[in-house]
Amino acid sequence: xxxxxxxxxxxxxxxEGSDPFGPTxxxxxxxxxxxxxxxxxxxxGVQFHDDDxxxxxxxxxxxxxxxxxxxxxxxxxxxxxxxxxxxxxxWENPQTIDGGYTSNDPACRKYARERSRRCIxxxxxLKTDLIVLWLAREGxxxxxxxxxxxxxxxxxxxxxxxxAYHSGIKIAIEPKPNEPMDHTYIPTTGHAMALGYLTRDxxxxxxxxxxxxxxxxxxxxxxxxxFALAYDKLFTVHLNDQNGLKFDQDKSFGSANLxxxxxxxxxxxxxxxxQRGEFVGLDxxxxxxxxQATATKHLSNSRTVFLKLVELxxxxxxxxxxxxxxxxxxxxxxxxxxxxxxxx
Ligand code: 3MF
Ligand code: MG
Numbered sequence: 001x002x003x004x005x006x007x008x009x010x011x012x013x014x015x016e017g018s019d020p021f022g023p024t025x026x027x028x029x030x031x032x033x034x035x036x037x038x039x040x041x042x043x044x045g046v047q048f049h050d051d052d053x054x055x056x057x058x059x060x061x062x063x064x065x066x067x068x069x070x071x072x073x074x075x076x077x078x079x080x081x082x083x084x085x086x087x088x089x090x091w092e093n094p095q096t097i098d099g100g101y102t103s104n105d106p107a108c109r110k111y112a113r114e115r116s117r118r119c120i121x122x123x124x125x126l127k128t129d130l131i132v133l134w135l136a137r138e139g140x141x142x143x144x145x146x147x148x149x150x151x152x153x154x155x156x157x158x159x160x161x162x163x164a165y166h167s168g169i170k171i172a173i174e175p176k177p178n179e180p181m182d183h184t185y186i187p188t189t190g191h192a193m194a195l196g197y198l199t200r201d202x203x204x205x206x207x208x209x210x211x212x213x214x215x216x217x218x219x220x221x222x223x224x225x226x227f228a229l230a231y232d233k234l235f236t237v238h239l240n241d242q243n244g245l246k247f248d249q250d251k252s253f254g255s256a257n258l259x260x261x262x263x264x265x266x267x268x269x270x271x272x273x274x275q276r277g278e279f280v281g282l283d284x285x286x287x288x289x290x291x292q293a294t295a296t297k298h299l300s301n302s303r304t305v306f307l308k309l310v311e312l313x314x315x316x317x318x319x320x321x322x323x324x325x326x327x328x329x330x331x332x333x334x335x336x337x338x339x340x341x342x343x344x
Contacts, residue, residue, distance in 0.1 A: 005310070007303050008045030008084040008279040009038075011052050013250075014296060017288045026292045035079050041300045045084040045279045046076065050119040053086065053126060057118060058093060065118050069125035076126070083126035084279045085172065085208075085236065088112075088119035091136035091180065099137040101158035102151040102185065109154065113161050120166050130235060131162065132208050134174040139184035151185050156198035163201050171196075172235035174208040177217040179248050188217050189224040193233050210238035210283055211264060212248055222263035229271045237273075238283035239264065239302065250285040253302035254309065258341060265309040266316075280306060316340055 011034045017025035031052070038046065051057050054068045076083060090100035090112050098104065100112025116131075123131055138155060140146050159171060173195060177187035186192050189207055196205030207228050214221040228234040241251040241261065254261030274280060282302050286295040317336070324333040 005274050005280045005306070006044045007042060007282065007306075008047050008082075009043060009282045009284070009299055010047035010049070012049070013282065013284055013299060015285050017286065017290070017295070019288055022288075025289055026286075026295055032075065035075060035081065037296055038079060038081055041296055042303050043299070044080075045082045045281070047084050047132070047281060048086045048122070048126065049089040050086055050115070050122050051089050053122050057122075058115070062118060062121060066121050066125050069122040073126050083123070083128040084281060085128055085130035085132045086119055086123040086126060087132040087134060087174075088116045090115065096137055098145075099139065101135070102138045102146060102154050104146060109158075113158060116158065116162050117165050120162060120169055123169060124166065129169050131169050131171045132174055132236065133159070133171055134176065134208075135184060135186050136176075137181060138186065139178075139181035141182045143183075148185065152195065152198070155185065155195055159195065159199045159205060163199060163204055170204045170206065170235060172206050172208040174210060174213070174238065175217075176210065176213040176248070179216075188219060189214070189228050193228065193231060196233070206233040206235035208236045208238055208281070209234065210240065211253070211261075212240050212242035212250060212283075213238075215242040215260075216245060216248065218245070220263070221260065222267045225264060225267050229267065229273070234273065234278070236278055236281050237264075237268070238281050239306065240282060240284045250283055252284050252298045252305070253282065254305040255301075258305075258309075259337065261305065262309050262312060262337075262341060265306060266313040269310055269313050312340060 011031055014029055014034050016028055053072045054065050057065050090096045095108045095111040101109060103109050120131060162171060173186060173192035175186050175188050175192040177184060186195060189209055192207045196202050199205055209221065209224050209228060211221040214224045225234060239253045241253055241256040242249050243251065243256040282299060284298045284302050286298045320336060321333065324336065
């Protein structure tokens with residue numbers, strides 16, 4: 001069954017191990033070296049932030065940016081890899097400190113819109129039509145600092161600007177309820193999809209659902225996926241796991257709650273996710289103290305768990321599920337699923 005799904009991750013998923021309280025624990029790995037690892041780990045797609053492809057892009061002209069992105073395209077060709085998406089990194093430049101599109105400062109909003117256009121240029125050069133928008137700082141630490149109605153107007157205008165800039169691109173909004181903000185304006189799948197309907201071309205706006213982000217919002221990721229699938233809005237996913245309500249952990253897929261991972265795989269596989277070229281995207285980090293030489297196992301392990309769960313989903317006795325559901329014997333259904341996951 002492997003091979004029916006294509007997998008992707010971003011270069012940031014091979015990570016130095018730093019956290020806000022301590023030193024980095026692993027050496028940085030150069031981008032070119034990371035690219036060489038993709039196929040070996042079983043991955044065909046690369047997710048990009050704009051500046052993963054073109055570092056230091058704020059200091060370059062639009063033409064220089066495209067030229068550098070084209071060089072990256074050649075590197076991908078050399079490795080037989082596809083670019084899955086490009087996401088504008090709108091949270092590290094000092095001009096995005098209070099958000100980009102929703103900043104109170106018009107100069108900062110202008111920066112965010114310009115940067116988003118350069119991000120689209122990079123996507124075109126890398127030959128992908130998908131832009132992911134993680135709206136990192138589009139929120140507040142204290143409610144009174146921004147106008148929440150105006151913020152949503154501004155987000156819709158910013159998306160409109162991107163849609164108008166290039167008629168061939170699609171945008172997948174990646175909702176997240178918190179971190180680095182106290183509260184964000186687009187915390188859930190429903191918010192992200194509703195924002196899409198405020199824009200000039202809702203057909204081209206969908207979502208990127210990250211398991212951990214849904215869990216941080218107190219929601220079940222598989223139900224979030226079902227909601228997006230019902231609207232045909234699931235443009236991509238960021239599978240990972242999360243142990244309760246705390247900082248965003250980006251744990252290996254299924255490692256905190258295998259059943260919750262099974263439910264995500266079940267809904268994706270049932271509705272033919274991937275059949276129209278969607279990647280199974282991961283957004284996972286190695287454990288902070290994992291040694292350098294083995295700090296890619298979280299990626300191959302997440303893929304292995306996904307494929308194993310596809311097998312388990314397909315071998316589940318669905319007629320038994322139906323019969324127990326009809327009989328309202330939920331306790332027995334519960335045990336059926338647990339036994340199935342335990343291989344019993
Ligand atoms: C943050 C995230 C981000 C986004 C990425 C692509 C660093 O919680 O999940 O990963 O996925 O920026 O949009
Ligand atoms: Mg993510």
